[in-house]
Amino acid sequence: MNSRIASLLISLILLLSACGAEDVPKPRGYFRITFPEKHYRLLDTIYPFTFEYPVYGQIVKEEARPGEGDWISINFPKYRAKIHLSYKDVHGDIGQLTEDARNLAYKHTYKADAIDERVFVSPEKKVYGILYDIKGNSASSIQFYVTDSSRHYLRGALYFRCQPNKDSLAPAIDFFTADVVRLIETIRWK
Numbered sequence: 001m002n003s004r005i006a007s008l009l010i011s012l013i014l015l016l017s018a019c020g021a022e023d024v025p026k027p028r029g030y031f032r033i034t035f036p037e038k039h040y041r042l043l044d045t046i047y048p049f050t051f052e053y054p055v056y057g058q059i060v061k062e063e064a065r066p067g068e069g070d071w072i073s074i075n076f077p078k079y080r081a082k083i084h085l086s087y088k089d090v091h092g093d094i095g096q097l098t099e100d101a102r103n104l105a106y107k108h109t110y111k112a113d114a115i116d117e118r119v120f121v122s123p124e125k126k127v128y129g130i131l132y133d134i135k136g137n138s139a140s141s142i143q144f145y146v147t148d149s150s151r152h153y154l155r156g157a158l159y160f161r162c163q164p165n166k167d168s169l170a171p172a173i174d175f176f177t178a179d180v181v182r183l184i185e186t187i188r189w190k
Helices: 002-018 094-110 166-186
Strands: 040-043 049-054 058-062 070-076 081-089 112-122 127-136 140-147 152-160
Touching: 049 070, 049 166, 081 166, 094 112, 094 127, 094 140, 094 152, 112 166, 127 166, 140 166, 152 166
Parallel strands: none
Antiparallel strands: 040 049, 058 070, 070 081, 081 152, 112 127, 127 140, 140 152
16 A cells, blocks of 8 residues: 555656646757958059958959949858949039938838948048948848048948848858948048
C-alpha cells in the first residue's frame, strides 16, 4: 500500500512539474554578416571633386542621360550594395537642386518609420550638405547631398539589391552609413 501511495505521489509530482511555461516560437534569425576592416583610398581622377571611399568598394562610371552631369557608383558586390553618386555643376539653381534632393529622400515617407536629417557644415572646405537617414523598409536607407553652394553639387543614395527588411539590413546599413559619412567628410572640390 505504501509503495502504491509513493508511486502515486511521484506520478503526481512529475505530472505537476511537467506543466511549465508555454512554448513560444523563436523569432526569425538572420545570417551573420562579417564586414571587412575600414580602410579607405582617395578617388582623384577626372571628376571635379575628390573623396575617400572604402577599399572594398569598386568605382564604376554609370551611363547618365544627356544634361544629367556625371554619374558614378561605388559598388560592393559581396554585399549587394551600391552608393549611387550624381554630380552637377551649379548654374544658379542650388535652391532647386537641394529641394530636389529633399523631395527624393522624402518620397520614401510612405515606407519609412522616420527620416532623420544630419547636417554637415565645413566653411573652410566649402562643404555643406545633409544626410537623410531613412528608417524602415524603404528602398533606400541613406540619401545625401553635398555642395559648395556656388559651383559644385554631389548627390548620393545607398541601395541594396534585395527586398527591403529593416531588421536583416540593419547591420549593413550601419556599416555603409559610416562609409557615406567618411565620403562626405573627406570631399574636396577642385
